[in-house]
Amino acid sequence: MLTAHQTPAIALTTKSSRDIETDLLIFPVFEGDTLTDEADLDGASGGEVASARTRGELKGTAFDLFFTSVRGWKASRVALVGVGSRKDLSPDRLRRAATAGALAARQRCLTNIAIVHRPGTDVTAQEAAQVLTEGVILANFDGASYRTTDPPRVWLDTVQLRVGGEPAAVERAVERGRVLGECTNLSRTLSNEPSNALTPRVFAERATAIATDAGLTLEILDETRIAELKMGLLLGVARGSQEPPRVVVLRHEPKKAAGIGSARGPTSPVLGLVGKGITFDAGGISIKPAENMDKMKDDMSGGAAVLCAMAAISRLQAPVRCVAVIPMTENMPGGRALKPGDVLTSAEGKTVEVLNTDAEGRLVLGDAVWYARQLGATHLVDVATLTGACAVALGKTTTGLFGTPDSWVEQVRRASERAGDRSWQLPVFDDYKELFKSEIADFGNTGGRAGGAITGALFIKEFTGDLPWVHMDIAGTAWAEDAKPYQPKGATGVGVRTLAELALDVEAWAKL
CATH class of the missing domain: 3.40.630.10 (Zn peptidases)
Incomplete structure (x- = not known):
């Protein structure tokens, strides 16, 4: 099995934005965002941020990317990743934005990044810590390649997160995100393997x-x-x-x-x-x-x-x-x-x-x-x-859920929502038998x-x-036919995080 993923070192920081030393400092930006909580950013960019907003290059549309250099900051450059409407920000959208920003960093051969979770949303510090961790780990993945002429892969080495919150709880959330991200990547790696390299016996050995x-x-x-x-x-x-x-x-x-x-x-x-x-x-x-x-x-x-x-x-x-x-x-x-x-x-x-x-x-x-x-x-x-x-x-974006009783199906659906694995319940009426x-x-x-x-x-x-x-x-969701800003072409690892979230939340369904 080829090495298709690595886990970067992930650390929490409380430093101000100007004092975070990194190759790329990533901020989520909203539609109509004036970045008042990062008032120094426009000046450090030489007015590029405000100018881009005026030109319509910086709209905050989900997963749009804008890069700028900054002066007087310890970061080499800044990326602004669109996350859409502030009121509609969800943990999954933040997860995908982290993946989009981290993938863009790798494409530019930048190995050290930092991400800031901005205040004023319904996403808690713990949620942000988990999904940002998952997002950057999911970005540190490549599909299987047996080409002998491929250049060496560029991996993220270090990631800093500034999310606020109670330190011990946030550290636990980072660890949860680390494990879920790593296990999703492991599943993607297995699914991407050619079948002559992953026979039933080899699959059992893995x-x-x-x-x-x-x-x-x-x-x-x-x-x-x-x-x-x-x-x-x-x-x-x-x-x-x-x-x-x-x-x-x-x-x-x-x-x-x-x-x-x-x-x-x-x-x-x-x-x-x-x-x-x-x-x-x-x-x-x-x-x-x-x-x-x-x-x-x-x-x-x-x-x-x-x-x-x-x-x-x-x-x-x-x-x-x-x-x-x-x-x-x-x-x-x-x-x-x-x-x-x-x-x-x-x-x-x-x-x-x-x-x-x-x-x-x-x-x-x-x-x-x-x-x-x-x-x-x-x-x-x-x-x-x-x-x-x-x-x-249901297309390529939504997993079909079938089952009984409805209360059990709903528990799985909620787990899939937390995991970012979209799902939808379909009927299982006896008439179909x-x-x-x-x-x-x-x-x-x-x-x-x-x-x-x-x-x-x-x-x-x-x-x-x-x-x-x-x-x-998962016939429609297991494989991405086309690359997206937050998902390369190939296996998606769908289901891993859903099942893990379901098990971790056992108290919600233990009496069903």
């Missing part, structure tokens, strides 16, 4: 290293153990590949866990996370079109998100027991491959008619969700690049084009045992 480093308990199920558990859905998908499947099981046992005292008894909740780990999806016998098939290396992004979220959960000592199950395989059209019309039996004993071998993600998740239940999960979340239908419905009925098995693995994202989610629901469950369909 999981071992990540789990060991994070202090997680890990177990790897090989094909013999998978067969003993009668995971017929996973084994069916794996048949077409020369690469044997793996199932990675991770456990987090906190020093102190929250109690729930609900109808299930005075026990502690166990958060069960399941991630789709298809390291390459050719579609099987129902083969995909050649165009864009190369992108199917990212079909393990749900598995990467769950793996790296578990690492963050352990490193931050989230006060909830967690178990994660990540089924890993390829979906290939080999001579032994699953065929349309075949019937498979799941580990739970339910039978499935395979109507389309390219609807394989729900098959492997069915066995994995069942296994998470056997391991004691009380609340379930699965993450998968499951359906193109979800990407059609009619679409994937089978005449020869308990149900089929696809219901056709109508409501495709919903029927995919409802298939997974068949294996949840009526536990609180949410399905996150």
Whole structure:
């Protein structure tokens, strides 16, 4: 695996703006901003700031950038990053602005930066410390490159943050942001890897290293153990590949866990996370079109998100027991491959008619969700690049959420909002089950084009045992087709911070 990210040294400062010594001093600016709290800046810039505002070059529009040199200050230069309306400033917009400013610094070969959180907004000092830290770490990332002619990468070395607030609380927020940023970058790195460099066995080896480093308990199920558990859905998908499947099981046992005292008894909740780990999806016998098939290396992004979220959960000592199950395989059209019309039996004993071998993600998740239940999960979340239908419905900016009860879905949605992973709930009415009925098995693995994202989610629901469950369909959000000021092209790491935020906020949902 190539080195695709580094973590800069991050320190808090209370110095005045003119006394912060750095290559680039970054200020967020609002629409119509007169920068009255930084009255010396215009003079230090030789009037360039006021002139740019008059010329319309400095509007404060979200993620617009304006650079100027300054005289009499210890900073070499200043960047003003637009964040839009002051009243609408959110932690996520501040996170993205930090990423945009830090990426611009790297593009200019500047390795030492400082960011000032300005007063007069609803974003608290702790929120600012966390999201600014996340933002600069997310900027210190590059996609995988195997080109031999690439110049050496320029990384941020040091970052100073001036956010105010109570020092101890702000330091904790910085550490939280550091871990969440690092684990998001780790997930992005895994998803960007070509599939010949990240086979199921290699993915399991990487999981071992990540789990060991994070202090997680890990177990790897090989094909013999998978067969003993009668995971017929996973084994069916794996048949077409020369690469044997793996199932990675991770456990987090906190020093102190929250109690729930609900109808299930005075026990502690166990958060069960399941991630789709298809390291390459050719579609099987129902083969995909050649165009864009190369992108199917990212079909393990749900598995990467769950793996790296578990690492963050352990490193931050989230006060909830967690178990994660990540089924890993390829979906290939080999001579032994699953065929349309075949019937498979799941580990739970339910039978499935395979109507389309390219609807394989729900098959492997069915066995994995069942296994998470056997391991004691009380609340379930699965993450998968499951359906193109979800990407059609919600585009590339929003993850689809499906689940029951609504109160559990809302907890995941709130976690995604804190994480900056936008999401939207779609229905799971029982009426949709009619679409994937089978005449020869308990149900089929696809219901056709109508409501495709919903029927995919409802298939997974068949294996949840009526536990609180949410399905996150990240088919549209796992990969950025075009670079943005705050996001390079490639894997996004979506889901990592959402799952970690959910675990860290266990007291909000422990009694559901």
